[in-house]
Amino acid sequence: MIRVVLPHHLRTLARTGGEVTLAVAGQATQCSVLDALEDRYPVLRGTIRDHVTGQRRPMLRFFACEEDLSHEPPDAPLPGVVASGAEPFFIVGAIAGG
């Protein structure tokens, strides 16, 4: 199971708690994790990735294991400790504006 931590506004929108646990079929990548997340919470479609281009929205970042994975290829494997659920995959809103 993969653990995903959502930013406050997306937790509110999805009406879920601080951490989401997802079963991901096949290799755990940014793309497969986000696919699983959006399947579980369809309201999140378009909020993390653009509906049309599929690109990460510019003011969101993906962190795990104290690393910024935002610019990794979407189909690159996530670290083994994220795939095993030992470490969470963080979706973080940029600190800007307010």
Added chain:
Amino acid sequence: MLDSEQLRKLSKEEGMSGVRVLVGTRKGAFILTSDGKRERWEVSGPHFGGWEIYHLKGSSVDPKRLYASQSSGWFGQQIQRSNDGGKTWEPVGNKFEYDGAPGPHLWYDGTPHPWEFKRVWHLEPSLTDPDTVYAGVEDAALFRSTDGGQTWQELPGLRGHGSGPKWQPGAGGMGLHTILLDPSHPERIFIAISAAGAFRTDDAGKTWRPINRGLHSLYIPNPTAEVGHCVHCIAMHGSRPNVLFMQKHWDVLRSDDAGESWHEVSGNLPTDFGFVIDVHAHEPDTLYVVPIKSASEHYVPEGKLRVYRSRTGGHEWEALTNGLPQRDCYVNVLRDAMAVDALDSCGVYFGTTGGQVYASADAGDSWTPIVRDLPAVLSVEVQTLP
């Protein structure tokens, strides 16, 4: 404050109808409810706290059906729908995909720039079907849903009618902000875009043409060009839909022929820059505007918050000040932030960038703040309830 049950009992005992004011702000939505006296108010919210609520509006067919545009620079666009007058909400469809390859419009510097969806500025429910609603979006385009907001389809004839590549954003973005549905011609829709101008369709959105003859804008190379004008808002009285009133960047204008031609009616206004314009519910020649100092100083002149009313369809204006701050006030009133109710004594409402929502139960003669300290107000709509 009274709670909802107390208000309901009071309304029932006094045989009065009520009003529901829908307020969109920079940090959430608020719903203000009162009986027909409009003296005591219940305030609910923030709904969708922390999100920008550009606009909320209720269906005139089913007043319990509300739509709200919820957006965020971080998380994009959501559309929320309520079936109980705003007590509960559910997110519906948020996919706004332009029809075909969208092509470029002009950027601020005059170079081509690709069309990109950013947010929904205005939601306009159909006059006949609560499940049909129009959305005016940035970058400018008109979308329609016929399934209660679950799915959205662009009406591409507007963006594709030919002048689209010449459209340019205003300072706040290239938003389609005004949608007027003609109650006597079901296939006629008026829209306005900053900074492209006003447009009309007579075939339910298949084909469009600019309706900007008579507009004069010194900030574009050809002041009388077919498109490029920064129209801020258009208003119409439902009983007389061929008469339109416009607040342009500068100038207040009037059309008596459904937008075929316009003439200026700014008259004795202290400044004819502004954003809002609206029409009295029962007097089609009674108008309201809030003059703003200038294009670069977006606040009321002389530190005085004054609504101006014309009872002659323009030209002659009187300042309405009773109950409004007349010193040290430097707020703005944005384009969608004024509305009127339909009670016998017409109520007028507006919200400010300082977070106040003012109400007048006597057509503007006197004003009182319903709330003083909301986030900056982006939009105000009102529903008159049975």
